[in-house]
Amino acid sequence: RSGNGGKVRGFFQGGSTRVLDELGARIPEGVRALLAVPGLGPRTLGRLYRELGVTSAADLRRVLESGAAARLPGFGERKARQLLEALEQVERQGDRIPLGYALPVAEALAAELEKLPGVERVAVAGDLRRGRETVAGVELVAAAEDAEGVADAVAALPPVEEVLARDPAKVSVRVEGGLRVELRIVPPDAFVPALHHATGSAAHIARLRQRARQLGLEVDERGIYRRSADGGAEEFLPVPDEAALYRHLGLGYIPPELREDRGEIEAAERGRLPRLVETADLRGDLHVHSRWSDGAASIREMAEAARARGYRYLAICDHSRSLRVAHGLEIEDLRAQWREIEELNRHYAEAGIPFRILRGAEVDILKDGGLDYPDEILAELDIVVASVHSHLRLDRAAMTERLLAAMENPHVDVIGHPTGRRLGIRDAYEVDLDAVIEAASRSGTVLEINASPERLDLGEEAARKAAERGVMLCIDTDAHAPGQLAQVVLGVTVARRAWLEPAHILNALDLPDLEAWLRLPKGERARRGPGSVGKSGDSPPPGR
The missing domain is CATH 3.30.460.10 (Beta Polymerase, domain 2)
Known part of the structure; x- marks a missing residue:
């Protein structure tokens, strides 16, 4: 991956980028800071600086809103509008x-x-x-x-x-x-107690204090204690760990991800806290890329990295043919990739290694909701992840119909990064997410929690709502290199904040159960719902 996302990542991680360093001697600091605006590269920024005197975010907004930037040769109204939207995105995010x-x-x-x-x-x-x-x-x-x-x-x-x-x-x-x-x-x-207090949230801590007082106790960053009748001496209760603090308050342990005052205290009172999904529950990754498209490693290298994590399967989902910028695969390339996967799976089987590579594809959802490969090709894949990568500015109704049409295809198993957002880079496209969740529930289509650091898509609120509607979810990394498989922890974090259990997660299934689930017609998957295959089928909907 490259472009502004890479510049932003480099800036956050190291305080510098190659582009910034090269510009350092020629352009003022205030101008260089504008490179964080998605879509604003050094060449364009240099023109705005030299020809329009842009030296700050306020200057940039002025020339974009006034039309001065649009009148520059080769610039145009469309580019000005896109840059203004990107600037507003950066300003909304602030320093977060x-x-x-x-x-x-x-x-x-x-x-x-x-x-x-x-x-x-x-x-x-x-x-x-x-x-x-x-x-x-x-x-x-x-x-x-x-x-x-x-x-x-x-x-x-x-x-x-x-x-x-x-x-x-x-x-x-x-x-x-x-x-x-x-x-x-x-x-x-x-x-x-100091860690517990510093973890928050403020609303959660306030509720605990209220509960403590009802029990004749006090709780703060020093611990949990009982005051003497005259309000003087304090008797501190033992708190060897956070679970003990919650026990003193008559509650089960509440994991940090749930401490937002969104029903977790009431659930702890009733003994109805979910057994949140953990990274160790996942048996594989259902959306990764290889060097066949825009990945940085071979299929074998990706598979070996997955095996090193203890996974039992990995779905290679390289891009489809219309996404030329990512070297999307033509049908003949896809078939050649299948032959390589078959050879690798034969090697694992002959060596007695319990691991399987799944034939997958990340298939583009076209503007009209059609798919980038014909149905006869999709039918030969083990798993189909369908995603939007183009025409991101469709209006809400058109984008919603586009996604709904894709979900009605009997071969589409998963909708990848369903809102298209990139944190700090691009807002989600306009879409009726409630309608998408309802269609996923009705059609038996899985919604992805994409664990890429710049995506985390679905977000926690939508993921929780989806699970409550009986939608199965999967936690994938969208990894383009072996090391990125470890980013799954970010997707698991989103799932935990969404109150999700292993039964809600498709890739928490062991391989035989996953393959059995994928063989079911989509309508049957919808009727059975999460937890219908495998060992964890008794989990309640999140938050119930």
């Missing part, structure tokens, strides 16, 4: 950073902090621990007796560019890439 870019930074920092002398434990907290799709910064909690010494050591770490604030138990810094990090340092015996 997608989960998939902030989490690796947070985990790397936590690992570095744990190496410091005197630090016993470090954990990610805040929005990041709860798995929100975008975050304003990174919150960490560390257990150490010498808070001041740890704060001094943190300020000297190589990624730290600036100390923003500091007090005896907390330090805020800015690291490379501009990400703000706040570290709370607490005594080891206060680590659990």
Whole structure:
């Protein structure tokens, strides 16, 4: 993948990009910052700077809205409109950073902090621990007796560019890439309550405090305790872990992803919290790419990476022929790919290796809702993922009809990244998502939670609504390289925030159960619903 998405990722992860570095000596800082606007490349930006004096986001908005940019030779109204929409997208997002870019930074920092002398434990907290799709910064909690010494050591770490604030138990810094990090340092015996409090959400914590008072208790970042009758002495209750804190309040353990005051406390009271899906529940990935289209690795390399994760199957879903920019496969190429997959599967079978590569394709949904391969080709595939990659600006009615038409095709198993959004880069296209979910329920079509860091699509609210309507979902990485298979954790996070259990997830099925499910006519899948095949069929709808 390349383009602005790559520039944004590079900026978040390293504080620089090759393009920025090359422009550094020639263009002011304020202008270079505008490269974060999707679709605004260095050549176009250079023209706007030289010919219209654009040096800030306000200048950019002015020349786009006034028509001055559109009047430039080769620019035009359409490009100006697209750039204005992209600028508005960046402004709406503000300083928030997608989960998939902030989490690796947070985990790397936590690992570095744990190496410091005197630090016993470090954990990610805040929005990041709860798995929100975008975050304003990174919150960490560390257990150490010498808070001041740890704060001094943190300020000297190589990624730290600036100390923003500091007090005896907390330090805020800015690291490379501009990400703000706040570290709370607490005594080891206060680590659990401090982590719980810092995780939030504020609404969840407020509800717990209310419940504690009803039980004659208090709960805060120091722990859970009972005051004496005169309001003086405090008797702290033991909290070796967060589960103990919830037990003191008469509740089952509530995982961080559910702590949003969206019914989790009531569910914990009734013993009806879901057994949330975990990464270890997944048996394979149903949407990855190879070098046959726009991937960076061979099918065998992707398969071996999947096997290293403990998977039992992998669906190779390279792009179809109309997506020329991604080297989509013509039918003869697809058949040649099948022969390679057959040879690899024969190798695994003869070696007694319990692993299978599925013949799949990510088939473009055309503008009229038709598919990029004929039905006779789709019928020969093990799994068909249908996705929208073009004509993203259709009106709501047309886009909705487009997706509904695709779902009515008996060979379409999965709708890939159903809203087309790219976090921080592109808004979702206009579509009636309720109608899409209803059609998926009626037709037996699976909806994907795409775990790519820039997608996380479906989002948590739509995924929860889909599961409540009896729609099966799958968690796929859309991986284009072996290392990207690990990004599945991001999709699992979305699923957990959606209250999903293994029974709601297609690729939590073992291979024989998956193949049996895929052999069912779609109408039969719709009648049976999630959990109808495999071992986990008794799970209730999420939140019930």
